[in-house]
Amino acid sequence: HFKKLKDGLFSAPSSKESKDTTVFNVNESESTVSITVVGASGDLAKKKIFPALFALFYEDFLPKHFTIYGYARSKMTDAELRDMVSKTLTCRIDKRENCGEKMDQFLQRCFYHSGQYDSQDHFAELDKKLKEHEVGRVPNRLFYLSIPPNIFIDAVRCASSSASSGNGWTRVIVEKPFGRDSESSAALTKALKQYLEEDQIFRIDHYLGKELVENLSVLRFSNLIFEPLWSRQYIRNVQLIFSEDFGTEGRGGYFDNYGIIRDIMQNHLLQILALFAMETPVSLDAEDIRNEKVKVLRSMRPLQLENVVTGQYKSHVRGGITYPAYTDDKTVPKDSLTPTFAAAALFIDNARWDGVPFLMKAGKALHNKRAEIRVQFRHVPGNLYRDIGTELDHATNELVIRVQPDEAIVLRINNKVPGLGMRLDRSNLNLHYAARYSKEIPDAYERLLLDAIEGERRLFIRSDELDAAWALFTPLLKEIEEKKVIPEYYPYGSRGPVGAHYLAARYKVRWG
Ligand code: NDP
Numbered sequence: 377h378f379k380k381l382k383d384g385l386f387s388a389p390s391s392k393e394s395k396d397t398t399v400f401n402v403n404e405s406e407s408t409v410s411i412t413v414v415g416a417s418g419d420l421a422k423k424k425i426f427p428a429l430f431a432l433f434y435e436d437f438l439p440k441h442f443t444i445y446g447y448a449r450s451k452m453t454d455a456e457l458r459d460m461v462s463k464t465l466t467c468r469i470d471k472r473e474n475c476g477e478k479m480d481q482f483l484q485r486c487f488y489h490s491g492q493y494d495s496q497d498h499f500a501e502l503d504k505k506l507k508e509h510e511v512g513r514v515p516n517r518l519f520y521l522s523i524p525p526n527i528f529i530d531a532v533r534c535a536s537s538s539a540s541s542g543n544g545w546t547r548v549i550v551e552k553p554f555g556r557d558s559e560s561s562a563a564l565t566k567a568l569k570q571y572l573e574e575d576q577i578f579r580i581d582h583y584l585g586k587e588l589v590e591n592l593s594v595l596r597f598s599n600l601i602f603e604p605l606w607s608r609q610y611i612r613n614v615q616l617i618f619s620e621d622f623g624t625e626g627r628g629g630y631f632d633n634y635g636i637i638r639d640i641m642q643n644h645l646l647q648i649l650a651l652f653a654m655e656t657p658v659s660l661d662a663e664d665i666r667n668e669k670v671k672v673l674r675s676m677r678p679l680q681l682e683n684v685v686t687g688q689y690k691s692h693v694r695g696g697i698t699y700p701a702y703t704d705d706k707t708v709p710k711d712s713l714t715p716t717f718a719a720a721a722l723f724i725d726n727a728r729w730d731g732v733p734f735l736m737k738a739g740k741a742l743h744n745k746r747a748e749i750r751v752q753f754r755h756v757p758g759n760l761y762r763d764i765g766t767e768l769d770h771a772t773n774e775l776v777i778r779v780q781p782d783e784a785i786v787l788r789i790n791n792k793v794p795g796l797g798m799r800l801d802r803s804n805l806n807l808h809y810a811a812r813y814s815k816e817i818p819d820a821y822e823r824l825l826l827d828a829i830e831g832e833r834r835l836f837i838r839s840d841e842l843d844a845a846w847a848l849f850t851p852l853l854k855e856i857e858e859k860k861v862i863p864e865y866y867p868y869g870s871r872g873p874v875g876a877h878y879l880a881a882r883y884k885v886r887w888g
Pocket residue numbers: 415416417418419420421448449450451493521522523524525527551552553630
């Protein structure tokens with residue numbers, strides 16, 4: 377296979393690539409990038425990948441020479457793929473005036489090849505077609521595995537065993553889930569590494585591509601006023617909240633095998649936690665950042681079942697509409713105990729964070745859609761104003777980083793109500809992105825695809841990070857499953873199980 381033979385549909389890894397931008401500058405005119413979306417007929421490809429690629433093209437971020445290939449089993453012609461892509465355009469660009477014109481140009485660069493994921497012959501046919509577009513240029517290849525995880529390895533194995541494609545780079549973006557526990561994740565990593573070097577594997581966690589998550593490090597490390605406060609000395613608790621106001625409709629089959637802890641907490645929320653809590657990296661280099669993140673993950677206290685609450689949504693009638701229960705989905709067993717909600721208290725046993733609860737909450741079919749980081753600061757010691765006002769006796773500062781929707785950074789402060797008396801008030805210092813910036817925020821997939829093309833690994837998960845994340849959650853997940861822990865049922869569209877409030881109260885926290 378290619379890793380040893382340095383040939384295949386996957387071209388040879390450019391020796392220990394770091395940030396390889398040669399394709400864009402020095403060799404722009406001599407190199408080309410072929411982007412193959414494996415599983416092109418699927419939901420993610422239509423909803424996210426093609427729209428993101430188009431947005432990058434529209435904004436002139438794609439290299440001069442590129443070709444996009446869709447690959448899947450479904451029979452489709454190039455024209456049908458183009459039709460599908462143009463119909464499913466959901467990106468921010470579709471509102472622009474000349475979108476149609478640019479779309480036509482983009483579609484001319486899109487092609488389709490139908491094949492099985494476990495057929496070396498079919499991938500060899502793809503290889504042949506890619507070569508036709510690559511002729512005379514250094515061929516760089518990006519594969520996006522947008523397929524169910526049980527076929528990742530087949531696809532990688534088959535793609536890597538066909539004819540050589542020369543001396544460009546090859547990178548493979550892998551979508552979550554990366555296994556469902558430590559064991560299966562390690563097996564997946566081992567299998568991938570039979571065919572790929574670690575630095576060719578781009579494990580995507582699209583939350584890392586969200587604007588406000590990217591901004592976390594800027595906020596911390598380029599503002600003097602935050603970093604000195606970023607520790608147990610001043611921070612009382614940190615909340616990481618994810619909620620969706622819709623259920624698992626349409627994805628029940630996948631979801632039931634994973635549950636909310638694997639779907640959201642073990643990756644999206646934990647990644648945010650690691651970025652939030654890490655020490656200052658030596659530099660902005662991907663390895664330096666990931667080294668710091670992994671230290672945080674390894675310093676985490678094993679998760680206790682008593683520090684976790686699980687829930688599952690049940691049917692609810694509101695305004696004459698019946699909202700389904702999780703188990704009403706035909707692909708979900710009627711007696712499923714899979715949590716669609718979880719709350720957990722986590723601790724980082726290091727000098728900076730000793731004793732500070734990091735409270736995570738993630739749920740589907742709740743009353744709103746949001747992703748937020750809330751940082752509650754300690755009380756002001758010897759507060760001169762403690763007796764003024766009523767509820768303000770305990771008012772502490774809070775920093776809210778609203779990842780979505782309506783991105784914002786809000787700092788809650790105490791101030792005097794204007795006038796001759798002395799009354800205190802709480803006010804928000806508000807960086808509201810929509811008001812501050814007229815340009816739309818790119819979708820996370822745009823940033824991540826661009827980074828993968830540029831060889832920037834900062835926002836992708838390294839295998840040791842993944843191991844540490846699974847090491848934290850696997851024993852808990854096993855315990856929940858072995859003990860058949862019954863989730864607390866909550867009505868569709870509610871605020872979730874009341875148990876989450878008791879859990880937070882145990883640590884003197886109120887959810888924001
Ligand atoms: P789909 O279920 O839509 O699958 C993608 C394509 O894979 C399908 O169009 C189908 O193409 C092929 N396929 C599906 N099931 C099988 C099977 N059992 N055997 C062989 N081929 C199959 O997946 P998504 O597009 O939703 O997701 C792709 C990947 O991204 C998955 O790993 C998913 O977990 C992950 N993901 C998805 C998200 C989403 O919002 N959809 C969000 C985050 C991650 P064909 O039949 O034409 O070969």
